[in-house]
Amino acid sequence: MTKNENVTINSRGNERELINLAKNGDSDAFEKLLFDYKNYVGYIVDTTCWSCGEYREDFMQEGFLALFRAVRTYDGLSSSFSTYAFQCIKNAVITAWRKYERIPKEREFCDTYDRSPEEIVLEQESARLLYERMMLPLSELEKMVVELYADGYRPSQISEKIGIAKKSVDNALARAKRKLGGK
Numbered sequence: 001m002t003k004n005e006n007v008t009i010n011s012r013g014n015e016r017e018l019i020n021l022a023k024n025g026d027s028d029a030f031e032k033l034l035f036d037y038k039n040y041v042g043y044i045v046d047t048t049c050w051s052c053g054e055y056r057e058d059f060m061q062e063g064f065l066a067l068f069r070a071v072r073t074y075d076g077l078s079s080s081f082s083t084y085a086f087q088c089i090k091n092a093v094i095t096a097w098r099k100y101e102r103i104p105k106e107r108e109f110c111d112t113y114d115r116s117p118e119e120i121v122l123e124q125e126s127a128r129l130l131y132e133r134m135m136l137p138l139s140e141l142e143k144m145v146v147e148l149y150a151d152g153y154r155p156s157q158i159s160e161k162i163g164i165a166k167k168s169v170d171n172a173l174a175r176a177k178r179k180l181g182g183k
Helices: 012-023 027-048 053-073 081-102 117-135 140-150 155-162 166-179
Strands: none
Touching (some): 012 027, 012 053, 012 081, 027 053, 140 155, 140 166, 155 166
16 A cells, blocks of 8 residues: 555455554554544543533543554454544543543632631631531541542552552442442
């Protein structure tokens, strides 16, 4: 196949051929795959990050990078490329979305200025009391696990951090959710 030959994906054979060419460094083949999967990436971004707004392009880039990795790592044995690529792209976009969600957003400071210092202190005290009341039915282990989970730790990281089995962490989270009404 020559570099500038037009190739359309109309069968799995042509798609596999493009994937193999792209794996071997053929930029035209990768561009064709990128073009063919552009709407696919957009669909995944739009359905996963429905409120990403001005950051949509960043999530699209994450999706395209995942597509590139999918092309490089696809073995052709376990599933079709589209299924494999979909999962790779979706996982990458979800991971990027979770990181985005953890970043503190800029706050509007004018609402703080509209309130008196007493009102601010009362709000903070109310929030503290609500937190204490919420944590009251939980055991010490459940409290520790919930706080680490809320800080963004995954169950496997929590188990390493506090030195208990991952299954114990999963059970503590499940009990806490049940006690807090999260089923």
